[in-house]
Amino acid sequence: MSDNIFEQPEVGRLLFSEEEIQNCVARLAGEISNDYKDKTVLIVSVLKGAVVFLSDLIRKLTVTAEIDFMAISNYGSIDSSGVVRLLKDLDTNIQGLDVLLLEDIIDTGLSLNYLINNLKTRQPASISVCTLLDRPRRRIADIDIKYVGFQIPDIFVVGYGLDYQGKYRQLPYISELNTEPQ
Ligand code: PRP
Numbered sequence: 001m002s003d004n005i006f007e008q009p010e011v012g013r014l015l016f017s018e019e020e021i022q023n024c025v026a027r028l029a030g031e032i033s034n035d036y037k038d039k040t041v042l043i044v045s046v047l048k049g050a051v052v053f054l055s056d057l058i059r060k061l062t063v064t065a066e067i068d069f070m071a072i073s074n075y076g077s078i079d080s081s082g083v084v085r086l087l088k089d090l091d092t093n094i095q096g097l098d099v100l101l102l103e104d105i106i107d108t109g110l111s112l113n114y115l116i117n118n119l120k121t122r123q124p125a126s127i128s129v130c131t132l133l134d135r136p137r138r139r140i141a142d143i144d145i146k147y148v149g150f151q152i153p154d155i156f157v158v159g160y161g162l163d164y165q166g167k168y169r170q171l172p173y174i175s176e177l178n179t180e181p182q
Contacts, residue, residue: 011158011168012178016150021132021160021173022056024149028130029060031147032100035128040064042097042124044090046115047071049104052161052169053132057102068092074111084114094124104161105133106143113141133157133174 001009016024032041043065045054058065071088099119106112112129119127130147137154156179158164159171 005168005170008168010164010178011171012176014173014175015152015157016160016174018172021149024132025053025056026060028132028147028149029057029062032057032130033062036063036098036100039098040066041100042066042068042092042094043100043102044068044070044094044115044119045102046111047088049161049163049169050102050132053104054102057130066092070115072111072114084111086118094119094122097124099124099127101127101129103129103131105135105157106131106145107135107138109139109141109143112143116143132160133162 041061041063043054043058045051045067047069048071054067058067068090069088070086070090073085073087101112101115101119103112106129116127116129128146129143131145132149134145134148134151135154136151156164156177157174158168158177159174161169162174163169164177
């Protein structure tokens with residue numbers, strides 16, 4: 001079997017090409033730039049999946065953007081208990097700031113629900129949510145998502161920051177994960 005990451009049988013049907021993703025990111029950057037005119041937006045990205053999306057998005061924004069990161073250990077998606085542990089907190093004091101939470105994918109919504117509730121206690125001026133992918137079929141927590149790239153059905157996807165067992169985040173496109181033996 002080839003060790004070329006672009007030729008792995010686990011990477012199945014193409015869902016969104018590099019061009020489609022870049023067009024989508026440009027659209028989202030346009031909407032965000034319009035909504036945060038004359039403001040500084042603090043983009044809070046949730047490690048690790050959202051970093052690829054973040055790096056493309058900020059380079060298309062016309063408003064001033066600062067960035068910070070949070071990391072959580074997510075038990076929620078596994079057992080739906082919603083138990084989330086904070087592994088890395090923000091460096092920034094967000095009191096009075098306009099915060100945009102950035103995700104690669106929202107699934108059950110439990111991770112984001114935890115983060116929003118946590119950040120709200122710090123009294124930011126506003127909190128909005130932007131996600132590249134929205135998979136609403138498994139939603140448990142009701143999240144108000146202001147900016148959505150693509151809605152996807154209940155399938156597992158890899159690429160553009162999304163991983164399978166730590167792999168495939170580096171792919172510039174998004175494909176369906178193929179777990180069928182070849
Ligand atoms: C993914 C994604 C979100 C979370 C969404 O992270 O980046 O943080 O799952 O799931 P939920 O809506 O069901 O809570 P993951 O746990 O895969 O970690 P990673 O970003 O480091 O890959």
